[in-house]
Amino acid sequence: MTNQNQVRAKKHLGQHFLKDESVAEKIADSLSYKGYDQILEIGPGMGVLTKYLLNKDTTTHVIEIDTESVDYLKANYLNLSNRIIQQDFLKYDLNLVFNGEPFAIIGNFPYNISSQILFKTLEMRAQIPEFSGMFQKEVALRICSSEGSKVYGILSVLTQAFYDAEYLFTVPPHVFNPPPKVDSGVLLLKRKANFELPCDEALFFRVVKTAFQQRRKTLRNSLKTFNLSDNLKANTIFDKRPEQLSVPLFLELTSLIQEDSNL
Incomplete structure (x- = not known):
């Protein structure tokens, strides 16, 4: 394995590489792996979470916009190389890979696009029964909050109309390289049994x-x-x-x- 400094975190991509193995394993274990055979990891970076996903009884795909990270993954995760999608998650047609089949989403998301990742998931909810990811802590809490809370808002209501949202755990800045200025939070979304809306x-x-x-x-x-x-x-x-x-x-x-x- 090449050393930790192989890929430089890029500010414009919002990269903060997770370096704590126990946190990575905990995120990987948060999914149930039931109701789908495939997973998509967004922004794998140098693969600290990816390695735990590859041990699961499921097919892991990763989507990464950063060329340097893609080169690192291809060199270090040979069994993943043909499932690395070098694209912008927000712009890419995921059915070029998943072809209408169900899949789960997981990742340590760049803070600057985390809400947009969530909105794209809601659009594709018919294919996404589970979603686990790391957000800025306050955003994760907002998504999972209930009515009456000061942080309850648009993200809370739109997400919880289709998914049961659970805040799992807080992740401190020092487990990232470079460390962000705020705490992070991991949440789990499980799609409701009936996710059809009774209105337009x-x-x-x-x-x-x-x-x-x-x-x-x-x-x-x-x-x-x-x-x-x-x-x-x-x-x-x-x-x-x-x-x-x-x-x-x-x-x-x-x-x-x-x-x-x-x-």
């Missing part, structure tokens, strides 16, 4: 995003742009602020708006 999906996303853009206001005020009927606005749900609504209540609210606009 595009409208649901719009309602949630619009409501939280003015989170201190009541829904009656924050959702003014929807031109709701006076009759609907009289419903007591509109007395609430967005952070007071559970995911089921947001789905109910969207259904009410949907019916109102169809009248």
Whole structure:
């Protein structure tokens, strides 16, 4: 194995290489490996997590945009070489590899694109039954938070409409090279048994995003742009602020708006 300094962490890619083997093993063990035969690791870097994934009874693919990391992986993980995708995860059509089949996502995600990784996962949820990853701690906590919390917001509601979200553990800065300025957090998403929405999906996303853009206001005020009927606005749900609504209540609210606009 070539030494740790083979790949230089690049700031513009948000790279912070995990160097703690026990943390890497713990992340690899967080998935159940049930309901799919393939995994995609995002941003493997020098493969500290990859090596544990390769020991699992599943087929591991990795996607990496950094040429230097790709060269390192090809040189050090020969049994992985034909499953290294040198592409930008956010722009790449994953079905060129997975062809409609289910797969899990895992990784130590670059902080600067972690939310976008999550949104792409939500778009592909029919194929992604499980997701485990490292985020900035405050983002991980936000995704897993419940209504009533100060950090409950757009990411929480949209993710939990489709997945059960669990915050697993905190990772301190010193286990990375270079160390980030903040703590990291690992979370696990398990897709709900029924992940079909009882309302229009595009409208649901719009309602949630619009409501939280003015989170201190009541829904009656924050959702003014929807031109709701006076009759609907009289419903007591509109007395609430967005952070007071559970995911089921947001789905109910969207259904009410949907019916109102169809009248």
